[in-house]
Amino acid sequence: MAERNADKSAQAHATGTFPDLTELCRIHEIGLDLIDKSHDLDGLLDRVLDEYETRLQRLPSEALDARAGAARGDGAAQLRGLVMFATQAAALKEKAVAAGELRRKAAMLEESNARLQQALDEARRAHARLEGVLAALSSGVMILHPEGGAVTANGAARALAGLDDDPERARLIVAGVPRDGDAEIDLPVFQDRRTLLVSRRALPGGTGEEVVLVTDVTSRNDAVEERVRLEKLAEVLKTLSVLSHKINNPLTALLGRAQMLQAHKGENPMVVKAATVIEESSLRIADLIRELTRVVKEGRHEALDQLLDMNASAQESGR
């Protein structure tokens, strides 16, 4: 039986064709279950080893003995059958090992993909958080590509730089700012001029891209000017306070003497007129001093402006 099968196998090898898998298995004396198990290395090996044991037990002892020369008769046929089976079994085993390796690599790849997906999801969440932070910033943040155009900009940057109207304004904004430096620039925004503090910094990674921070410092500058003005006003009011006090003493003496002259004026009309003028002028100065004292106490520049305006008007009308 085995000899007949071996002959058929030799014929099949010679023609290079096999009718079908069942015939192939029959010729090589291997079961279809062996091929079924070829995807399962452990199952396959168990089946193959059992078959080896069975065939080796059937095989005459001298069949494998090279010292005894070539096996003969039934032993030779059984040996050929064993060799054919062994060849197929070994090929299936190696295929199963390779398939197992492929499955292991596929599992590793799947695991790696899962880790990459996880990292991607985390990066997306981080990106969303960063976008949220940028959107919430009152300062403008722009990323510029090496040629100067904006790659991306948050809402504040678009508003401050007017990028929605003209994306090329990004170049205009950074034109006066040195690389990796800071500068204040005045920029027309709508029908107004704004002062912007602009900082340029190179982004790491060697892409040539830059991050640009834009902060509107117009109101800050206004506040600085107002503070300087208030400081000056305080100095003026302090000086006025001292002056009022110093003028008030001689004025009181002057007014007293004018009133004495009025009391002893006699009949000389020039003395009478001079005493009247001195008294009236002294009273006007006294009113002015009182008004100045009030302004100093209030400490407001509007009151001082009003007093100065009134005094100017009075002088104009007095001329």
Added chain:
Amino acid sequence: MSVVAVSNGPTRTLRLTGCDALDAANAAEIKREALALLGDHPNAVVDLSGVSFVDSAGVGVLVGLFKHARGRGGRVRFCGLSPGVRAVLELIQLDRIFEIFDDAEAAAR
């Protein structure tokens, strides 16, 4: 022929000594001895450097030891194959089924 066992960590090395043939005359006895020495050790190295001839019964012993270790979730590795033994294993393709190493040190690694 007899079997000598040497333990090295979790791996037990079996060395076949005393006769250069593993054949039908001693296969059953050697298999019994070897299985007793392996016990429950899942991993073993079978050193065949003392064997120059093996017949079908002797190969059956090697297949039996290989199955024994697999049944315990372990591995049997063979080493020290003489040219004659190697030729027999190659003839029946067992060199593609078994794990074969040049010497015991490489096999135990």
